[in-house]
Amino acid sequence: MQTRLSSDPHEKSPLQKRRGESTLAVHAGEAHQKVADSITDPIICASTYTFANTQAIIDFIEEKQPREEYGRYGNPGEKVVERKLAELEGGEEALLFSSGMAAIVGLLMTKLNAGDEVVFFDECYHRSREFCSKHLSRYGVVTRQVKACDYDAMEAVINDRTKLLVSESPTNPHLSIVDLERFAAIGKRKGVETLIDATLATPFNVRPLEYGVDYVLHSATKYLAGHNDLLAGVVIGSKEQMEPVRNLRGIMGAINSAHNIYLLERGIKTFGLRMQQQNATGQAVAEFLANHPRIERVYYPGLESHPYHEVARRTMRGYGGLITFLVKDADWRATANIVDATTIPRIAPSLGGVESLIEQPLVMSYYECTPEDRRRFGIPDNMIRYSCGIENAEDLIADLEQALRA
Amino acid sequence: MKFRTRAIHVGNDRDEQTGAVVPPIHVATTYVQHHAGEWREFDYARSGNPTRKNLEQTLASLESGTAALAFSSGMAATHCVTMLLESGEHIVAGSDIYGGTYRLLHKILNRSGVSVSLTSTVDLDAFERAITPQTKLLWLESPGNPLMSITDLKACVAIAKRHGVLTAVDNTFATPVLTRPLELGIDIVMHSATKYLGGHSDTLGGAIVVADKDLYERLYFIQNATGAVLSPFDSFLMSRGLKTLELRVREQCRTAQRLAEFLDSDSRIQRVLYPGLSNHPGHAIAAQQMDGGFGAMLSFEVAGGFEKTKRVVESTKLFQLAVSLGAVESLIEQPAAMSHASYDAADRLSHGIRDELIRISVGLEDFDDLRADLDQALNA
Ligand SMILES: Cc1ncc(COP(=O)(O)O)c(C=O)c1O
Ligand SMILES: Cc1ncc(COP(=O)(O)O)c(C=O)c1O
Numbered sequence: 001m002q003t004r005l006s007s008d009p010h011e012k013s014p015l016q017k018r019r020g021e022s023t024l025a026v027h028a029g030e031a032h033q034k035v036a037d038s039i040t041d042p043i044i045c046a047s048t049y050t051f052a053n054t055q056a057i058i059d060f061i062e063e064k065q066p067r068e069e070y071g072r073y074g075n076p077g078e079k080v081v082e083r084k085l086a087e088l089e090g091g092e093e094a095l096l097f098s099s100g101m102a103a104i105v106g107l108l109m110t111k112l113n114a115g116d117e118v119v120f121f122d123e124c125y126h127r128s129r130e131f132c133s134k135h136l137s138r139y140g141v142v143t144r145q146v147k148a149c150d151y152d153a154m155e156a157v158i159n160d161r162t163k164l165l166v167s168e169s170p171t172n173p174h175l176s177i178v179d180l181e182r183f184a185a186i187g188k189r190k191g192v193e194t195l196i197d198a199t200l201a202t203p204f205n206v207r208p209l210e211y212g213v214d215y216v217l218h219s220a221t222k223y224l225a226g227h228n229d230l231l232a233g234v235v236i237g238s239k240e241q242m243e244p245v246r247n248l249r250g251i252m253g254a255i256n257s258a259h260n261i262y263l264l265e266r267g268i269k270t271f272g273l274r275m276q277q278q279n280a281t282g283q284a285v286a287e288f289l290a291n292h293p294r295i296e297r298v299y300y301p302g303l304e305s306h307p308y309h310e311v312a313r314r315t316m317r318g319y320g321g322l323i324t325f326l327v328k329d330a331d332w333r334a335t336a337n338i339v340d341a342t343t344i345p346r347i348a349p350s351l352g353g354v355e356s357l358i359e360q361p362l363v364m365s366y367y368e369c370t371p372e373d374r375r376r377f378g379i380p381d382n383m384i385r386y387s388c389g390i391e392n393a394e395d396l397i398a399d400l401e402q403a404l405r406a
Numbered sequence: 407m408k409f410r411t412r413a414i415h416v417g418n419d420r421d422e423q424t425g426a427v428v429p430p431i432h433v434a435t436t437y438v439q440h441h442a443g444e445w446r447e448f449d450y451a452r453s454g455n456p457t458r459k460n461l462e463q464t465l466a467s468l469e470s471g472t473a474a475l476a477f478s479s480g481m482a483a484t485h486c487v488t489m490l491l492e493s494g495e496h497i498v499a500g501s502d503i504y505g506g507t508y509r510l511l512h513k514i515l516n517r518s519g520v521s522v523s524l525t526s527t528v529d530l531d532a533f534e535r536a537i538t539p540q541t542k543l544l545w546l547e548s549p550g551n552p553l554m555s556i557t558d559l560k561a562c563v564a565i566a567k568r569h570g571v572l573t574a575v576d577n578t579f580a581t582p583v584l585t586r587p588l589e590l591g592i593d594i595v596m597h598s599a600t601k602y603l604g605g606h607s608d609t610l611g612g613a614i615v616v617a618d619k620d621l622y623e624r625l626y627f628i629q630n631a632t633g634a635v636l637s638p639f640d641s642f643l644m645s646r647g648l649k650t651l652e653l654r655v656r657e658q659c660r661t662a663q664r665l666a667e668f669l670d671s672d673s674r675i676q677r678v679l680y681p682g683l684s685n686h687p688g689h690a691i692a693a694q695q696m697d698g699g700f701g702a703m704l705s706f707e708v709a710g711g712f713e714k715t716k717r718v719v720e721s722t723k724l725f726q727l728a729v730s731l732g733a734v735e736s737l738i739e740q741p742a743a744m745s746h747a748s749y750d751a752a753d754r755l756s757h758g759i760r761d762e763l764i765r766i767s768v769g770l771e772d773f774d775d776l777r778a779d780l781d782q783a784l785n786a
Contacts, residue, residue, distance in 0.1 A: 019771075019772065019775050020771065020772025020774060020775055021772070022657075022770050022771055022772050023724065023771040023772045023775040025770070026734050026735055026769060026770050026771055027724065027735070027771070032723070032726075039607045039726065039728060039733075039735060040606070040607050040608045227428070227646055227649065228427045228428055229428045229646065266606050266608065266643075266646075269606060269734040269770065270650045270653065270654060270734065270770065272770070273650065273653040273654065273657055273770065274650065274653065277653055344407075344411065344415065346420060346427050348425075348427055353427075354414055354649045354650065355414055355415070355418075355427055355649075357427070389414060390410065390414065390649070390650070390653060391408075391410055391411040391414055391415070392407075392408035392409075392410050392411050394408060395407050395408050395411040
């Protein structure tokens with residue numbers, strides 16, 4: 001008997017027309033009737049998969065039968081989650097990695113060769129930028145950075161060696177929103193593939209593939225898994241474009257453990273609910289901060305004052321739980337005092353989980369940078385980044401209120 | 407702090423040693439002591455385990471109690487409560503209770519000389535008359551299973567006070583999101599944590615929560631002596647489930663209410679049993695006793711007899727045919743053929759369980775998808 005956990009896309013699936021987000025989160029990608037009739041998918045810890053006999057191996061190789069071979073190439077539980085994420089994102093093929101960074105590295109290493117160029121919007125997760133400028137450069141890949149959302153500047157640096165246009169949307173930590181239609185159109189016009197790291201948006205709020213973007217990437221560590229208890233990354237694209245990425249992953253080996261995969265699948269079940277709540281809480285906390293006399297500026301796409309509010313409103317269902325803000329007339333120490341005075345959010349990097357987290361980018365991620373570089377990256381000393389969890393907004397606001405009084 | 411904030415933070419302190427935002431899963435069966443005969447907080451895993459303790463703290467907070475105990479299943483929790491009784495003593499239980507509880511009370515407890523009377527809690531005078539001088543415990547469940555009968559818990563507390571007996575509520579269907587029996591004066595809350603508390607159909611578990619410290623000590627003594635504790639991995643999964651408990655239950659209630667209204671106005675349906683409908687006999691009490699929702703379990707009778715009913719439950723695509731309840735996936739079952747098949751037909755009927763009865767557990771799927779699924783299945 002063959003163990004097949006993922007539903008065959010050719011089989012008549014109960015989920016044929018696009019179902020609601022929550023229905024997809026619970027059911028998409030899963031077989032309706034599972035192994036041992038169990039309602040949940042089993043955790044298959046096998047490092048390798050057995051063949052009944054020699055002929056079975058030959059059939060597998062010659063006919064490319066869909067089955068497992070060795071743990072580094074894939075796991076039945078992983079295929080379920082990959083299908084679930086592909087359906088949520090409205091894409092053909094998803095590929096999971098052991099972390100968001102592993103997903104970025106896996107995709108860039110597949111797509112870029114010596115002499116190729118990649119263009120970045122400059123507001124992004126600092127490790128993505130670091131990988132390109134410090135590591136891909138060693139292999140002769142050239143990284144060009146242009147100002148976030150400056151489409152003309154992006155178009156101007158494209159040449160015939162350019163292979164990939166990359167951006168986050170919303171960006172981290174400034175929460176700028178990319179006009180995905182424009183971004184994808186540049187790629188199409190110039191014959192260059194496009195990638196959006198949509199970690200901060202999630203497929204609940206926006207699905208970049210619908211705008212013609214080639215690849216969507218997520219640090220699934222964040223909202224998708226949602227419980228601050230696992231690392232994972234995912235890239236979604238067309239079957240054809242993803243096949244070489246899958247092959248390279250099989251060689252590089254940045255795959256998830258079976259246990260991790262199960263926790264991810266379980267986390268995604270409440271994805272729709274969590275997003276709905278985090279969108280609502282994010283908006284409420286952002287509005288509270290925007291009206292607070294001690295706050296100089298709030299970066300949140302759901303506020304009318306946000307420079308990209310119009311694009312956000314046009315393309316996004318909600319604006320997520322991440323809020324960045326500046327404290328009025330505060331040096332780094334006075335800002336740190338506010339962080340330290342909060343009692344509900346934990347002081348930690350990361351975002352998107354059920355527990356709220358707070359951090360001061362200067363201290364958390366940019367401590368080693370020169371003041372010059374921090375200015376260039378737009379990280380002032382009085383900046384705080386707040387990731388709303390799913391706690392009651394009233395509690396988070398009351399806590400911020402006392403911290404700002406302290 | 408509000409309920410949901412406590413579900414996330416109480417019992418989930420930052421790990422002092424590593425700073426981990428999620429406490430570690432402690433799997434050790436034994437704990438190294440510093441001195442012979444001087445016990446530190448943890449000694450042996452049956453007696454206590456840090457991961458289980460975290461979960462118990464969260465549960466105690468959510469049920470407005472002072473202490474909780476986590477068990478390997480709901481039945482283990484119920485059994486622990488019944489072990490408070492001695493030979494010759496007596497329990498009065500509601501008649502619309504979980505079948506497994508019925509089995510425990512009638513086929514296991516009788517062996518130790520504890521006797522039981524089942525009485526409907528709809529007529530509280532009759533319920534009170536069932537109490538004898540030997541009665542030590544009232545066992546209640548609200549909403550009941552599978553008819554969703556509503557028991558007035560406050561009124562039962564008053565009865566219990568008059569007779570000096572303990573009260574226990576199986577709060578599995580209501581969950582602490584909607585009803586917190588300890589706030590109403592109930593002595594013991596019990597859960598099949600397998601259901602809404604865990605919420606993902608992947609963990610068996612049970613819980614007891616109490617307000618009174620002495621009562622806790624007596625129950626703890628029984629649990630430690632008999633050993634049906636929850637494993638560290640399951641304690642972790644349960645704690646993880648609790649973080650989304652309120653979001654899940656509120657969403658599930660909203661969808662259940664809309665499905666109940668849809669079914670109630672459909673000519674293919676004879677009767678809908680859902681406390682959120684004003685035609686439900688327990689609606690008024692439920693509206694007071696349940697906070698902001700009427701639960702996500704509902705039963706209904708289709709027109710057309712046993713065979714038609716069987717076809718309906720076998721024709722849904724999103725609702726999966728299975729017993730159990732309370733999870734993210736919607737489930738459907740026919741009590742006459744499944745959960746209550748072991749009763750003989752006459753007994754079933756006397757409990758009000760007709761062949762046409764269907765019970766559904768509403769999950770997290772979108773209302774439109776679930777309604778469309780029931781709609782097509784009803785034509786089967
Ligand atoms: C926008 C964004 N992309 C990528 C990453 C990297 O993901 P991971 O931490 O899962 O490797 C992060 C997280 O830190 C992120 O915030
Ligand atoms: C209301 C109720 N109480 C108790 C139980 C027993 O719990 P468990 O199955 O976790 O032992 C169940 C489970 O089916 C139940 O529905």
